[in-house]
Amino acid sequence: MQPTTRLAQALRRSVRAFRFWLAVAGSFVFAALPVSAAESLTIAAGAGYKRPVAELAVAFERRSGIRIEPFFGHMGQVLAQARQSDRIAVVLGDQAFLENAGQPAFARYLPAGRGRLVLAWPTGRTLAKAEELAGPSFARIALPDERQAVYGKAASQFLERSGLEKKLEGRLIMVANVPQVSAYLVSGEVDAGFVNLTDALGVRERIGGFLEIDPALYDEVRIVAGVVAGREKLPGVEALADFLATPEAEAILARHGL
Known part of the structure; x- marks a missing residue:
């Protein structure tokens, strides 16, 4: 066997060994990460709620380790996106509007305040x-x-x-x-x-x-986080339900006029 051939074979063995140990090391790094770091919760909301949702998202991630990924638009866009994407677990909006939407259906509503x-x-x-x-x-x-x-x-x-x-x-x-x-x-x-x-x-x-405006002169606007039916078990839904009931979340919502 020529020296150059033996050298090439040795180099290939070294590369294979390096890749193997790199993969092993990577698996240990991944295993060491908390499960919640890989989780995210997608929420759709009316465009008028960007500010409170953004502040809630920061506080929720700090508390739970679960990232909120928001989608904003007018409510027609929000509902259309919620129908098309099975990643959207929660829709923030007026309860009456969500109840009358037809699709998607909602399993339950988490109170988030009163719109004014x-x-x-x-x-x-x-x-x-x-x-x-x-x-x-x-x-x-x-x-x-x-x-x-x-x-x-x-x-x-x-x-x-x-x-x-x-x-x-x-x-x-x-x-x-x-x-x-x-x-x-x-x-x-x-x-x-x-x-x-x-x-x-x-x-x-x-x-x-x-x-x-005097609230007696328009129908009550109950703002809720509607949990989309069939997506109740998606990561973060139960944690969000618990978080919205905390004084911290209530204070954020109140600060934003809800």
Whole structure:
């Protein structure tokens, strides 16, 4: 056998041995990791809840070691994604909306707070009460699409029950969701807009102000984490249920207007 052939064979044996011990070492490293480090929980939520979900996710991972992977959009998108992806275990939104959605079905609802409708205005304006919207200076008033956002429905109910609906004909601008209303308020493209308290708190430094609407003038908005039927056993679901009942989670939700 030529020396070069023996050298090549020795090199191949060394490479095989190196790969073997590398694999063994890798398996020990993987085994040493906590199981929860490899787990994640996918939650879908309305776009208006990015801030509270983000803070909840940090606190939940710190407590449980389970990472939350969020998906946001208007509720039509959220439900469509929950139907298509078997990874989404929980949907955060209005309980009545989720119950009437048909699909996906939900096994149970974890309480997350009460949604509150507010009327906000851009910098440079002010409102003492909602009835002032009838004045001529409020020509462009934004609200979310009531077919996709519960706060659009709540705003429509308020306008009807308060008697303002007819007075504001031709001035109402319907947009896709709550964050879009907030964006128009921040940029000054509208004179006023209806959002939820959660979003108003998030942009309060960049708008003129807001006032809370009398909750008697719109249907109650119960915000829940709906557990998708058939996905109750996915990693993290039970841990999330326990976490939402803690004072820490309740304080986070309250801080965000829920």
